[in-house]
Amino acid sequence: MDLQTLPVLSLADAPASLSRDLGESFQTFGFAMVKDHGLDPDLVARAWDLTAQFFALPEEEKRRYAIPGQGGARGYTPFGTEIAKGAKAHDLKEFWHVGRDLPAGHPLSDSMPPNVWPDRPEGFRATFEELYAELDRVGATILSRIATWLKLDEHWFDPAIEDGNSVLRLLHYPPVPNAEGGAIRAGAHEDINLITLLLGAEEAGLELLSREGKWLAVDPPEGALVVNIGDMLQRLTNHVLPSTTHRVRNPEGPRAAHSRYSMPFFLHLRSDFPFVTLPQCITAERPDRYPVSITADDYLQERLREIGLKM
Structure with a gap:
């Protein structure tokens, strides 16, 4: 495998070969690029258009959807709120979170608040509910291939992510002609969740x-997803599958006058999932780093405090 270039893998490949190739890419880079994922290009194009329309709204209107005390779990998070763990400058971005809606009385409702939806642009809710469901589907497929690579049943992750606390983030990085104090669009960090699917x-x-x-540039072909391992999967696999540090650097030259948009889907475990290190990932040479079990929500809340989204 070329250690300088991320491979582009096809989700249409035979399960056994895709499992092998994903495992190799994730072990080498913590990342992979995936095409042939089945996302409707028209749906994705509509989502991009609505994302740009929303972030172009007046600041006062957007801030109506910022919900105190939720750590940005739903709705709008204003520019300059999030900070990478250990960083000195806040990220140069604003974002919107879409989560999973649970039926009334669901036992996980306390950890997963209901969505909020903006009054405009028109079609926002329908588009992002559909895209959320599609990314949920693609993520489950990728996890099934990871399970096989880990010598688990291909459906091992199914109950672990059922009603999982996954979040679709719509990201806007405004133009940065004069970034100060060492601030960049997204400081060097690792993701919290199981895997991230990025459009x-x-x-x-x-x-x-x-x-x-x-630092290696991640340059996917048009329409491909970038997929990376998050800290939750790193923990579960005792670092056999590593969560890789990544960043979004500031543009140079003419591109500094342009906005950047992206849509990561942070695929999470269900909130009550108990972390127990996979036995096949523990050896004499690789002792269990996490002998004390905590729940996925305990871990999430701890990390949200570290990145400035919760007090």
Whole structure:
């Protein structure tokens, strides 16, 4: 495998070969790129258009959908709120979160608040409910291939992510002609969740930190998803599948005058999932790093405090 270039894998490949190729890419980079995922291009195009329309609304109108005390779990998070763990400057971005709606009385309702929806642009709710469901489907397929690579039943993750606390984030990085204080669009960080499925990395800026300590550009072909391992899967696999540091650097030259948009889908475990390290990922050379079990929601809340979204 070329250690400088992420492979582009097809979700239409035979399950066994896709499982092998995903596992190799994730072990090497913590990332992979996936095409032939079945997302409707018209749905994705509509989502991009609505994302741009929403973030173009007046600041006062957008802030009506910022909900205190929820850590940005739903609705709008204003520009400059989030900060990478250990960073000194806040990220140069604003975002909107769409989550999973649960029926009334669901036992996980306390950890998953209902969605809020803006009055405009028209069609926002219907579009992003559909896209959320589609990314949920694609993510489950990818996890089934990861399960096989880990020598688990291909459906092992199904109950673990049923009613999972997954979040679709609509991201806007405004133009940055004069960033100050070392601020960048997204500081170097790792994701919290199981896996992330990212739309919109065609616009330059996303970089991952290689095992050799070199920043590598992530440049997917048009329409492909960038998929990366999050800290929850790293923990579950005792770091057999590593969560990789990545960032979104600031553009240079004429591109600094342009906005950047992206849509990551953070695929989460169900909130009450108990972390127990997979036995096949524990050896004499790789002892269990996490002998104390906590729930997925305990872990999430701890991390949200670290990145400034919760007090």
